[in-house]
Amino acid sequence: MQNEQLVSQLVEKFGAQAEKVELNPAQPALVVDKSILVEFLKQIKEDENFKIDYLSCISAVDYLENGMEMNYHLCSIELRYKLTVKVKLDREKPEVPTIREIHPGADWHEREAWELFGIDIKGHPNLKTLLLPEDWKDGWPMRRDWEGNDDFVKMPEF
Amino acid sequence: MGMVKDFFSGIYNLVVGLFVTGKHLGRHAITLQYPKERWEMPERSRGVVVLLSDPETGELNCTACLLCMKACPTGAIIIDREKNPETKRWFPTKFVIDNTICAFCGLCEESCNFDAIKLTGKYEFSVFDQSELIYDMDRLAELGRDVKYTPRKKPAAKKAAEQKKPPAEGKKPDEKKEDTAEKKPEEKPDKIETNPAEKKEEKAEASDKKTEDQESRKPEEAKQGDLGLDKEEDKKESGN
Amino acid sequence: MLDKYLTVAVFLFGTVGFVLVTLFVAKLLRPARPSEIKLQNYECGESPVGSSWVQFNVRFYIFALLFVIFDVETVFIFPWAVVYDTLGWFGFIEMTIFLAILIYGLVYAWKKGVLKWV
Amino acid sequence: MFLGIELPQIVLSAIYFALTLGVVLLMALFLVWWERKVSAHIQVRFGPMMTGKWHGWSQTLADALKLLQKEDIVPRAADKGVYFWAPVIVFGATMMTFVVIPWSPRFIAADLNVGILYIIAITTFTIISLLMAGWGSNNKYSLLGGMRSAAQIVSYEVPLTLSIMGVVLLAQSLSMQDIVADQNKFWNWNIIRQPLGFLVYLVAATAEVNRTPFDLPEAEQELVAGFNVEYSGMKFAMFFLAEFVNMFVVAAIATALFLGGWWGPFGNESLGWLWFVLKSMGVVFVLMWFRWTYPRLRVDHLMEFAWKWLLPLAFLNLLATGLIYNLVK
């Protein structure tokens, strides 16, 4: 399996910094520390062996007491690899460096994560509301513990 | 010279374009003249939701099992129910479908085991007042009166339920005996209202296949224009 | 001869009068319910930012100059065309020279890249 | 004294005017309906069907009546005077061209001896009023639309004039009646003698009346509704009306200059007005056909096309006409 080779190579190369998580045979994931995230993404993009140059999606997940997580779904156009890079975040003060420099397409994804989850994107020059109304004041709506605002109607449990 | 060639090929292509539109000018319009003509709606079409009632007795098929309410992704169905002290069966006292938030997804119909709720091909329901869009039980039953349906789901369960209560309702002659009804009497649910859904699901699958087979053997009755161009004929038929 | 222009004048006053009368009739009929937002300029559902009357580059400045030149030239050609019959070959050659100069001017402008709108 | 001499002339002119106005208004109503029908049938649909019993014949009547009842909005930021006069001028200019339209050998309001110059001068006013509308609204879209209309007039006026020149040369006159009278036989029609001129005229005229592919001033997909974004009610109706009347005007001019005017196909003078109207309608139909087939040009292509293609072609046409005229003579 191509993907497995990739992950083992990556783990080999980055050693202690990257930790392998087996989610699904088709979808390997690596957990990296947020301090090396930018460098890591840069290297796997530029390295001839990996060429992971395409950022599909960034999704933030709120695990409540287990902190938060940013998932970077990447793939390589040329080599057809697929890789998920996970960054664990502290829920009290979630922050992650921006990866706009490497993947310009991350711009709005990061803004969205900031807007809906309250994850502070360090170094992002344009952190303003993207999806929500300009005068939104009711917090981070996609967090699991979001209480709702005046207009929010929870579906009754049947 | 390239320029001259470009010029003539440009003019040629512009003229050819004119011919394409000109060709259509002579064609017959495919338009449906709506209030005068209507398409025949396909059998599966998912328009406004209605409650079906038994053609014999005129009573609603609904047994207030609340499955549709639970299946509804938008929370458009609200049911209140009571138990008939004599027959020990639930029946709905309030059955409201809020058409303003209904998504017409058909999940209620799929979840129903009693042919009680159905999405129909009806579509003309615009109103001047929003509150008129919340249909109560009477309205839904009224809408469902003329809806023809092939009892495709769970006649077994229904039969079973009916047979379970022999004194109250069992008198009426069953003309649908040829169905797969009594094949698995051991599976009949004892308490329909609290029955876990899974059990029924399995059975539904079994009987489903049967009825579908039957359907496929029937001559194509749900006739509907296959391609747009052919709808012309349908239109005329329905116009008559 | 000039009386024909009287017709022109009649047409002029007639049409303007017609339009004004129509507008007046419409004014009698129609409702007028101005509101703050209604009197705002339309800009796709947003409130407009700034006035549109700013100095901006319309970019057909040189075209306009060319237009003036060529339109004046065509005015010169009109009398020539009307009496062409009597001028004969002389007229043709003369006009060829005249047009050649014009065309040369056009080609010059073309080569200079003036005809390219940027 | 003044009136004593001129009164009959004024009365006659007034009658001409009333007649023309009636015809033009009916024509506009018909053209709007027709355009909708043509577009509908090109797009395999029916077009108006419900208003009026037969194929929605009264549709445009209803539209006109409705526009009469619509509120008239003048944006606060608008230049009120310019904003008001633009629709008046646009319709005025359009109507004025009817002075020299030769409907039949005898029916022409005034056969000016500089008929063609007059028409060229007057039609330009239409575009000026579009510029006024665009500027006066103080709306960015309409301003861009107005500017585009100015760009258009700047570019297409020259080839238009030059393409007409060939006809003038053949007829040796600027009067519309003379030019029509000159085309007495089918093979004398200027479309036969001046095919290139006709082509240039048709294209330039399409641009002059802002029809697709040259409908940039009101490009719906770019500028919402272009110069008339802010106009509503009757003022908008004036623009709407003028657009269609204008279309008829250029078709009528094309008929008079190139298609033999009121001459029948067999050189017959009888029923001249009918032939004239029929031919004009034919040209109008072609313009409609263009509109429902072609995409729109971009503004710079529009200008380049005028200067790099139409203008040289018009020059070529003029020179060739002069040469052949002398040779044949």
Place this chain on the structure above:
Amino acid sequence: MGVASKIPVYLEKAPGGGILVTSIDKILNWSRASSLWYMLFGTACCAIEMMCTGASRYDFDRLGMIFRASPRQSDLMFVAGTITHKMASRVKILYEQMAEPRYVIAMGGCAVRGGPFYYDSYAVLKGIDKVIPVDVYIPGCPPRPESLMEGCLKLREKIRKEKMADWSSDSAK
């Protein structure tokens, strides 16, 4: 000026004026009902069905309805699709900028009352009638083109019943 709103008051006093008023009313109402130009505005799924209705198969033009891109020239606004809180103020502006007399059709569940997004959504406006007045509500998610046409025909009926004094008065309804 809205003189029209006063015409019936005076005319009805005159002999035979009542008949005259009703016939004028009838003609004007007919014209408004037969020439509903709708604004080219749609937000979500319903907009696609609106497009389909405008297209060859169903053809709005048959009813005399053509689209105008500018609200100034349109008589009818289809609120076709979900309106979010962010969009609501813009819809209000668009509605306000339409020239009177103007009509609104709320098309589809979302516009009527939030539709499938009524529950659990923090962003969706629960009914466009909280922002602008609505004339006709069409249920459906999305409504079929025929439903949309039926709604338009309903609206036409409504317009046919209008009184001159109402629609042409200078103060809002």
Place this chain on the structure above:
Amino acid sequence: MDEKELHIGEHQEQDEQNPVARELHTEEFLVNMGPQHPSTHGVCRLLLTMDGEVIVKVEPYIGYLHRAIEKICENRIYNQITPFMDRFEYVSSMLADWVYALCVERIGQIEVSPRAEYLRVIFGELQRIASHLIYWGVFAMDLGAVTPFLYGLREREMIMDLFEETCGQRLTYNYIRIGGVSQDINPGFEQKCKKFTSYMCQVLEDYETLLNENPIFLSRTKNIGVAPPELSVAYGVSGPSLRASGVNWDIRKDDPYGYYEKFEFEIPQGKNYDTWDRYQARVIEMRESCKIIEQALDGLPEGDPTFKMRASFKLPEGEYYARIESSRGEMGCYIVSKGEKKPYRLKLRGSSFNNLMIIPEISKGLKIADLVAIFASYDIIMPEVDR
């Protein structure tokens, strides 16, 4: 690649060389294009900084259609989510259904019957044609030709007929379900479908005569909005738009799902990376889709394609990012399951989200008409952006 390099539009330099533009003192003005604008295809707002007709800067503002589908889905059981997927991407809802079903199936290791997979391919490709037909029409309309729009919708109606017959709805199908499809096709469907594909191939020829050689159309599309491959990849552009940028990338082939590896089809690639290529890529794709449908119809296996989900279905713990090639590009669905009846987190990735991001980059220095053409050529659909 250096980011700075990406930001320089080629036309800006031209602008500075032009003596007229340099000498005249001009002011820039702001124009709002949208939320209600005929050519923003929904409720996108582009704030344009303009210098006359020329665009200096484009700033997209989105979120006017943000309906919080992700939030809603966290509160629905798995079976109830499909209807929301229909509304997440209503122009190709069938494919949106598919990506969700695929994601759940991959997490739950649910087997799908071959017939269901074939039906998915058939309906997915029909949906792709339907979507591209809208694209084709809207693209032509944005360039000013209205008639193609109606022709495109006419053909689309035929696909709608096929859909409606099978699943009962014209737009929100709720057809592709977890583990299968909701209903088997009606008898006679295959013939109708074949009839349609052969008709479609003929019609495409008409389309090409109408537009492809039209000099006006060519001048409006050729060399407009050039997006080089590096730029496209950097911005995460996907689908036909990416292929038009000369990148050979089609998820149907490169990350196969369904039974796509069984079918033969070609992937068009652009050479000039411009608007014309993006347009052409879609037109070719329609042809290829017809081919796939025909192959799938021929090989349609017997069996029962339906799969009844129980209301109490619990997805095993796990997470997966599933992606499919929707008609606009990579459509992704990321589900985190904690073994409950409802997904813990559901994230949707619409291809237009990224495709929209590149538009400001490539439309600098162009005219407003070009912006309209570029916007249309990327086939931006707002619900996908805003979700």
